[in-house]
Amino acid sequence: MAEYSILSLVRNALGGHKGWIRAWRDPEPKPRYDVIIVGGGGHGLATAYYLARNHGITNVAVLEKGYIGGGNVGRNTTIVRSNYLLDGNSHFYEHSLKLWEGLSRELNYNVMFSQRGVLNLAHSDGQMDAYARRGNAMRLNGVDSELLDREGVRRLYPHLDFSDAARFPIHGGLLQPRGGTARHDAVAWGFARGADRLGVDIIQNCEVTGFERSGGRITAVETTRGRIGCGRVGMAVAGNTSRVARMAGLELPIESHVLQAFVTEPLKPLIDGVVTFGAGHFYISQSDKGGLVLGGDIDFYNSYAQRGNLPIVEHVMANGCAMMPNLRRVRVLRSWGGIMDMSMDGSPIISKTPIDNLYLNAGWCYGGFKATPGSGWVFAHTIAEDRPHRFNEPLSLERFSTGHLLDEGGKGPTPKLH
Amino acid sequence: MIRITCPYCGPRDHDEFSYAGDATRTRPADPETATAEDWHRYVYLRDNPRGPHLEYWHHVQGCRAYVKVLRDTATHEVLATGLPRDDLETAR
Numbered sequence: 304m305a306e307y308s309i310l311s312l313v314r315n316a317l318g319g320h321k322g323w324i325r326a327w328r329d330p331e332p333k334p335r336y337d338v339i340i341v342g343g344g345g346h347g348l349a350t351a352y353y354l355a356r357n358h359g360i361t362n363v364a365v366l367e368k369g370y371i372g373g374g375n376v377g378r379n380t381t382i383v384r385s386n387y388l389l390d391g392n393s394h395f396y397e398h399s400l401k402l403w404e405g406l407s408r409e410l411n412y413n414v415m416f417s418q419r420g421v422l423n424l425a426h427s428d429g430q431m432d433a434y435a436r437r438g439n440a441m442r443l444n445g446v447d448s449e450l451l452d453r454e455g456v457r458r459l460y461p462h463l464d465f466s467d468a469a470r471f472p473i474h475g476g477l478l479q480p481r482g483g484t485a486r487h488d489a490v491a492w493g494f495a496r497g498a499d500r501l502g503v504d505i506i507q508n509c510e511v512t513g514f515e516r517s518g519g520r521i522t523a524v525e526t527t528r529g530r531i532g533c534g535r536v537g538m539a540v541a542g543n544t545s546r547v548a549r550m551a552g553l554e555l556p557i558e559s560h561v562l563q564a565f566v567t568e569p570l571k572p573l574i575d576g577v578v579t580f581g582a583g584h585f586y587i588s589q590s591d592k593g594g595l596v597l598g599g600d601i602d603f604y605n606s607y608a609q610r611g612n613l614p615i616v617e618h619v620m621a622n623g624c625a626m627m628p629n630l631r632r633v634r635v636l637r638s639w640g641g642i643m644d645m646s647m648d649g650s651p652i653i654s655k656t657p658i659d660n661l662y663l664n665a666g667w668c669y670g671g672f673k674a675t676p677g678s679g680w681v682f683a684h685t686i687a688e689d690r691p692h693r694f695n696e697p698l699s700l701e702r703f704s705t706g707h708l709l710d711e712g713g714k715g716p717t718p719k720l721h
Numbered sequence: 722m723i724r725i726t727c728p729y730c731g732p733r734d735h736d737e738f739s740y741a742g743d744a745t746r747t748r749p750a751d752p753e754t755a756t757a758e759d760w761h762r763y764v765y766l767r768d769n770p771r772g773p774h775l776e777y778w779h780h781v782q783g784c785r786a787y788v789k790v791l792r793d794t795a796t797h798e799v800l801a802t803g804l805p806r807d808d809l810e811t812a813r
């Protein structure tokens with residue numbers, strides 16, 4: 304398959320762009336694979352890619368019930384960061400961020416990763432203390448962070464609400480300069496193409512309907528395109544994890560909730576990084592096309608609907624206008640919903656399961672997109688070696704039984720709050 | 722907007738309520754004899770169905786009562802509401 308390069312671009316431009324071939328094949332499912340990945344989202348595709356690249360396992364199928372890019376990998380706000388407090392999360396997300404830094408070259412696909420900085424605003428002394436603590440924890444773990452005072456924030460974003468009338472005055476913020484955004488579709492397409500080139504079969508319109516079990520193992524996956532035998536199964540179906548896991552007889556510490564996101568009409572450059580509001584839940588950045596990409600809270604009730612409700616729309620916009628009053632007259636073009644796996648401690652699960660050859664990748668809450676390459680890396684390791692990578696040892700499923708929870712916010716087993 | 726019929730206040734908008742989660746989990750009756758696994762199931766494990774889901778909503782901006790709701794998580798349709806002690810699935 305042709306490399307993407309300046310030369311190929313010129314050649315195809317001169318040839319009227321008729322020479323491009325499809326980025327990945329559309330194979331019929333084979334009767335059996337060594338590894339089946341259920342779920343062709345970012346994480347499933349990244350897992351398949353790293354199974355082939357890092358572990359030499361190429362007899363792999365990725366089963367996707369819809370089409371590549373149609374699920375949560377195309378429904379997020381594209382933010383990438385690794386600004387975590389707890390060691391169990393910090394090393395994992397930092398590994399992921401380092402993979403992002405070389406991802407376009409690695410995949411020969413421009414994922415438009417832009418390290419434009421992620422700034423969390425603080426609106427009280429207590430919040431500044433908490434950010435100082437988190438920033439120091441990040442630095443101790445080798446992650447970049449900068450604590451900014453009010454003037455430091457004002458230099459970066461003078462159009463935030465610094466007026467005397469601000470309901471929540473800005474005290475400062477915690478900046479991770481290496482954080483940023485990426486083009487979410489390109490990440491899915493890049494990993495799909497990369498995995499396909501290494502021999503992985505990407506099978507779309509193929510929904511898993513059941514698992515065939517023998518003893519403690521899964522011997523085949525039943526799908527809408529027939530029965531497919533398997534050596535090992537990796538599940539990466541965030542949003543629908545509980546449903547697919549139930550087919551295998553597992554009950555999990557997860558609730559599904561709907562999270563909405565929004566894009567405004569395109570504007571001239573207004574926000575050159577990612578800014579999050581500290582007095583409510585709101586995050587915003589500007590896409591390369593000029594649209595402001597923004598979001599806030601989940602809808603706070605269990606949902607599989609992929610569409611949200613108006614009170615949260617109002618809530619998100621109110622947060623945004625409190626932080627950046629100049630948003631008031633901007634028109635929202637589109638909004639959509641994605642289904643989040645809200646885990647019981649707010650951290651993900653990348654783990655072996657009670658079933659010998661079934662592996663679980665789930666529980667991403669709001670934050671799965673930034674983890675895409677790191678998640679694929681350690682999940683591939685977990686499947687290939689039948690034991691977790693050191694970066695996902697703390698993300699085990701057993702932690703809910705043993706009490707070794709990773710609760711960044713200290714919010715307890717209340718999924719809607721994570 | 723989801724409309725929830727509070728047994729005391731009648732039909733109200735859902736943003737008067739605070740979602741209080743799965744109503745099918747019951748606290749182990751006798752903490753003395755409950756095992757760690759009993760607590761694990763009660764505190765952490767959820768059915769999380771796509772379809773009818775029994776859940777509690779706290780009418781925090783109204784009468785402050787907890788309301789039991791049977792709601793479809795795929796369509797958001799409210800199928801039945803009642804008091805926490807009511808058996809909504811049988812009544813339906």
